[in-house]
Amino acid sequence: MKKSLLLLIVALLSFSATAQNSEKLTELINSKTATYGQVAYLYGVYSEKIDENASYEESFDVLKENFPLKKEISSSSPVTLAELSFICAKLADLKGGIFYTLFSNPHYAFKELQAKEILPENSDPSQKVNGRDVIAIFNGCLSQE
Numbered sequence: 001m002k003k004s005l006l007l008l009i010v011a012l013l014s015f016s017a018t019a020q021n022s023e024k025l026t027e028l029i030n031s032k033t034a035t036y037g038q039v040a041y042l043y044g045v046y047s048e049k050i051d052e053n054a055s056y057e058e059s060f061d062v063l064k065e066n067f068p069l070k071k072e073i074s075s076s077s078p079v080t081l082a083e084l085s086f087i088c089a090k091l092a093d094l095k096g097g098i099f100y101t102l103f104s105n106p107h108y109a110f111k112e113l114q115a116k117e118i119l120p121e122n123s124d125p126s127q128k129v130n131g132r133d134v135i136a137i138f139n140g141c142l143s144q145e
Contacts (some may be wrong), residue, residue, distance in 0.1 A: 024077035037075030
């Protein structure tokens with residue numbers, strides 16, 4: 001519990017440096033299931049592709065321009081661990097193993113984050129992710145830079 005709380009505090013401090021809208025960050029932390037819009041917001045603000053006051057829909061549009069997402073996915077769709085891994089790996093420009101380098105897709109990004117011990121070995125790539133996990137995974141990827 002102490003380790004989780006410490007990780008959350010470190011993540012919040014690292015994200016405050018990029019001046020995200022605290023309301024959106026609080027909403028993400030409290031989310032039982034994070035959405036593509038919320039993840040897109042973090043991606044967009046950190047990569048400076050959107051303003052911190054952008055909506056989730058605007059953020060999602062930027063994400064769609066940069067990632068091949070399925071047509072049925074919307075900003076309110078729950079994000080999977082594999083897709084989150086791919087977005088984080090690309091954002092942090094992680095250098096990976098041979099399969100991630102050759103194929104660069106969500107499956108191999110997920111495997112790469114497991115190899116880097118950002119994700120536990122027993123993680124399920126199709127698992128939906130809560131807001132606190134999103135922040136921890138972003139923080140884990142960005143600390144690899």
